[in-house]
Amino acid sequence: NAGVTQTPKFQVLKTGQSMTLQCAQDMNHNSMYWYRQDPGMGLRLIYYSASEGTTDKGEVPNGYNVSRLNKREFSLRLESAAPSQTSVYFCASSNQKGWKLFFGSGTQLSVL
Amino acid sequence: AQTVTQSQPEMSVQEAETVTLSCTYDTSESDYYLFWYKQPPSRQMILVIRQEAYKQQNATENRFSVNFQKAAKSFSLKISDSQLGDAAMYFCAYPTSGTYKYIFGTGTRLKVLA
Numbered sequence A: 001n002a003g004v005t006q007t008p009k010f011q012v013l014k015t016g017q018s019m020t021l022q023c024a025q026d027m028n029h030n031s032m033y034w035y036r037q038d039p040g041m042g043l044r045l046i047y048y049s050a051s052e053g054t055t056d057k058g059e060v061p062n063g064y065n066v067s068r069l070n071k072r073e074f075s076l077r078l079e080s081a082a083p084s085q086t087s088v089y090f091c092a093s094s095n096q097k098g099w100k101l102f103f104g105s106g107t108q109l110s111v112l
Numbered sequence B: 001a002q003t004v005t006q007s008q009p010e011m012s013v014q015e016a017e018t019v020t021l022s023c024t025y026d027t028s029e030s031d032y033y034l035f036w037y038k039q040p041p042s043r044q045m046i047l048v049i050r051q052e053a054y055k056q057q058n059a060t061e062n063r064f065s066v067n068f069q070k071a072a073k074s075f076s077l078k079i080s081d082s083q084l085g086d087a088a089m090y091f092c093a094y095p096t097s098g099t100y101k102y103i104f105g106t107g108t109r110l111k112v113l114a
Helices: none
Strands: A004-007 A010-013 A019-025 A031-038 A042-049 A064-068 A074-078 A087-094 A107-111 B003-005 B010-014 B019-021 B024-026 B033-039 B046-052 B064-069 B074-079 B088-095 B102-104 B108-113
Touching: A004 A087, A019 A031, A019 A087, A031 A064, A031 A074, A042 A064, A042 A074, A042 B088, A042 B102, A074 A087, B003 B088, B003 B102, B010 B019, B019 B108, B024 B074, B033 B064, B033 B074, B046 B064, B046 B074, B074 B088
Parallel strands: A010 A107, B010 B108
Antiparallel strands: A004 A019, A019 A074, A031 A042, A031 A087, A064 A074, A087 A107, B003 B024, B019 B074, B033 B046, B033 B088, B064 B074, B088 B102, B088 B108
16 A cells, blocks of 8 residues: 555645645544644644535645545645745545644745 | 644753653634654654543553643653664644644654754
C-alpha cells in the first residue's frame, strides 16, 4: 500500500499564479486533512473533510479552496498565490476517532 | 477553545541520557486521545506514542514513555537512553472529539549531542 500520496513534492510559483496540490489515500479512510507547517508555528489546519462530500474550514483557510473529489482524493487549490503562502504543506488521513494521522511526504511551496 | 502548548522551542540532551519534552493542552472533554509525533530532517511525520485519556496507565513504547497528568492537562514525553537518531522536531497533538480536527503544538526541536 502506498498510504497517502501527495504531489508535487516541490513547487515554485510567482505571485498571482494558481496551482492545485493533489492528495490521494488508498486506506479507505473517511477523514482527510490539509496542514501547513511554518517555522515556529507547528502544523496549522487549513481545511479538513470528515467524510466524502463534506469539507470544513480549519484554523487558516483564507486564500485556499479544497475539493473532496471522492473518498480517496482531497485536493487543495491556491487561486492567487501570495508570498505568505510559502510553506510546507501536508496532506493527512485518518479512519476513526482517536486513531493516528497518516501523513503524505509534504510539498515545499515557494511563492516569489 | 482547545489548544496545545509546547513551551520549549529547543532542547538538548547528551547521547545515552534522558530528556523530557513538555506539552500542555486545554479541553473540556473527558474522553480523548493525545499523540506525540516525530519529524526528522527528512520531513516525514512519524507517530511516536499515543495515550488514551481514560486509561490511567502511562503509555510506553520502548525508550519512549509519557507522563500523563489528566487533572493538570499535561502530557510530557520522556526519551530514555537518547540516541543520535532521536534528533528531530517533536510535536504534541490532540484530536478534538466530534469534528476530529487534530490540533498540533508548535513543536520542540531536540538536539542529541555525541
